Amino acid sequence: MKRRNFLSLVSAGSGGVLLAAPSITQAATTSRSKKIKNKADELAADVVIAGGGLGGCAAALAACRNGLKVILTEETDWIGGQVSQQGVPPDEHYWIETHGAPASYRDYRNRIRDYYKRNYPLTADAKSRTNLNPGDGSVSRICHEPLVTVAVLTEMLLPYISTGKLTLLTEHKIDAADVTGDEVKAIQAHDLKNDESVVLNATYFIDATECGDLLPMTGTEYFTGTESKSQTGELHAPEVANPKNNQAFTLCFAMDYQPGVNNIIDRPKDYDFWSTYVPKMDTPWAGKLLELNYSDPRTLKPKDLGFHPEGKKTGNMLNLWLYRRLVNKDNFAPGTYDGDITIVNWPQNDYFLGNLIDVSEKEFQKHVEGARQLSLSLFYWLQTEAPRPDGGLGWAGLRLRGDVMGTEDGMAKYPYIREARRIKAEFTVLEEHVGAENRRLVAGDVAGKKSADFYDSVGTGYYHIDLHPSSQGVNYVDFGSLPFQIPLGALLPQRMNNLLPANKNIGTTHITNGCYRLHPVEWSIGEAVGMLVAFAQLKNVPPRAVREQKNLLTEFQRWIRTQGLETHWPNS
Known part of the structure; x- marks a missing residue:
């Protein structure tokens, strides 16, 4: 047998309902x-x-x-x-x-x-x-x-x-x-x-x-x-099914910050599109996608976000720099890192202009490239146009960290696919088994404080129900x-x-x-x-x-x- 490419080493419960809708894509x-x-x-x-x-x-x-x-x-x-x-x-x-x-x-x-x-x-x-x-x-x-x-x-x-x-x-x-x-x-x-x-x-x-x-x-x-x-009886399900309505995916990237250094990348080829793009959702987005705001997932009302690559406070707003920070330089001996390293997986680089499920390989790659252009455009916007607390625009010292992601351009190797x-x-x-509000409706206030007890349970978990904006224009469901x-x-x-x-x-x-x-x-x-x-x-x-x-x-x-x-x- 020819030499294969092996890994390279580096240092049911009660009350269950089966879906009875053969019309859904199979x-x-x-x-x-x-x-x-x-x-x-x-x-x-x-x-x-x-x-x-x-x-x-x-x-x-x-x-x-x-x-x-x-x-x-x-x-x-x-x-x-x-x-x-x-x-x-x-x-x-x-x-x-x-x-x-x-x-x-x-x-x-x-x-x-x-x-x-x-x-x-x-x-x-x-x-x-x-x-x-x-x-x-x-x-x-x-x-x-x-x-x-x-x-x-x-x-x-x-x-x-x-x-x-x-x-x-x-x-x-x-x-x-x-x-x-x-x-x-x-x-x-x-x-x-x-x-x-x-x-x-x-x-x-x-x-x-x-x-x-x-x-x-x-x-x-x-x-x-x-x-x-009508198919699932779920409280938050829409009236009409849509097999193409999948959550946005994201091509994440890593970056750090070098004060006083000009690391500005070449203007991405799709920057003109993304810098003016306003998401078209069933509930209006806060404004342009490349801005420090978004639709609050719970209320869908506009919500401001903060950004400061030196980790400084941004008032009462979430500092996106700290949100998915991978390296806090203060956890390491002085001089180990020049600065922090963070991952960008934000509302601003969720890609919802196309689907990755049940499409041709050509279409799949087209949308992954679209997501790459979105992420590069977001990074360029942060370098050149993002508002600073001092009234200026852009953080020229931001630097893509391809070495952290294992890629030449700093983008992730593979898109983050949520669905x-x-x-x-x-x-x-179903939602009636795990959703807090739906659970109370079907089980009463006392029983509704606990998820459904599955007789065939083989594991446990928890997270709030978090659906990102979709490829069909549905805003957050959270x-x-x-x-x-x-x-x-x-x-x-x-x-x-x-x-x-x-x-x-x-x-x-x-x-x-x-x-x-x-x-x-x-x-x-x-x-x-x-x-x-x-x-x-x-x-x-x-x-x-x-x-x-x-x-x-x-x-x-x-x-x-x-x-x-x-x-x-x-x-x-």
Whole structure:
């Protein structure tokens, strides 16, 4: 076999309702599988996982830990998904240090901190902090550099790579599938670096891609966009469904600031468009997109934002510089960093002029390039036109940090995608299960203080329901939710027997995706699916039977708890 491009090392509850709307876009009626043409170069394993994000890595760790042989593919050259290739520091909940995620996720977070303590010249104060936050960004308790995640996840996977249990194929994109009836037989990965293909054979396949790419390839039924109120009964659902209504995506970038230095980049080719662009939304935007204001997600009224790259206070306004700051120079020995480093994932570079779901590769790349031009235009605007507290315009010392993002232009390797194809699942999580207001309406004031109790829970999570402006002109939809469980039924396609989801492609709706799409939940989903495959293999039953047979479900839940997965929130 030819040398493959392996990783380069770096230092259901009660009250459930199934969607009954066949009119929503489904792969079986809109897309044909691309057949595998050449089986000359093949690899085999117990399970093949497509996508090396947090869900894919967690699934691989769980499956390998329990004796399975695994092949894990990743389209880019960095594993880690949201937190690495996409440059998004972890979005988490208040209790993440102690519960509300698997023990392995907290281990990952602590390894991030330990990596800094072992390898970076931290100040004595920073090094003494148990819960070190390297960047002290306000969005997360553990804002850190993307490459540290790559190093830590690599460290976690290496024992399985070196023993042959795990084959890790970076820069490999899945482009075809071999399907017979309700079974996936093999998938084909294209080596993007060497322009070769390899066929991957397995008993089970896990789709941990960012868009749910395996679903149309395998003919697995799925949903996209927005369901209608008549289909789901959700309080915040619109009257009319729209399969094309997906949340904006963002091409994030990293930057720092050098006072007194002129780092102004060439004027981006689309700057004239973006500098005057006013978003066209169902509820009016605050003004031009490239301004320090936006629509408040909760009220949709105009809200001002602050910006100061030296971290100074901006009145009562959020200083965007501090929001997703990856490096706080004050946490490190004097002279280590000239200044802070921050990530730009703001309302001003959310791209909603096109869709990345169920479009051609040419259309996909067109919109990614559009998002690149938007982000470059935002950066140029910050350098030249952003209002300063002293009355001047622009911060010429702002500098793109491609070295932080692993790219030449400073942009992320891959767009931050908030919404994917979602499987037509055995059980679909609705707003009535997790939305605070909708929950009170269906369960009463007392019961409405707690999310639905799923008898088949295999994980826990929490985030408010946060839907960014969409490709179809729907402004923010943002409201409160409750700490929730992850039902096993949402991880099981209704028809396919050996294909499972491990990212944002589980059985949620457009609305509930808004709280099931964040970092620790994706990890929880991936780990549960990895263990489900191992359990099904051990018991010689299809994954669906684990949920259908009460004794198997009880045994499975007990087993995953012994390995650190949480199935319920503490009563307190």
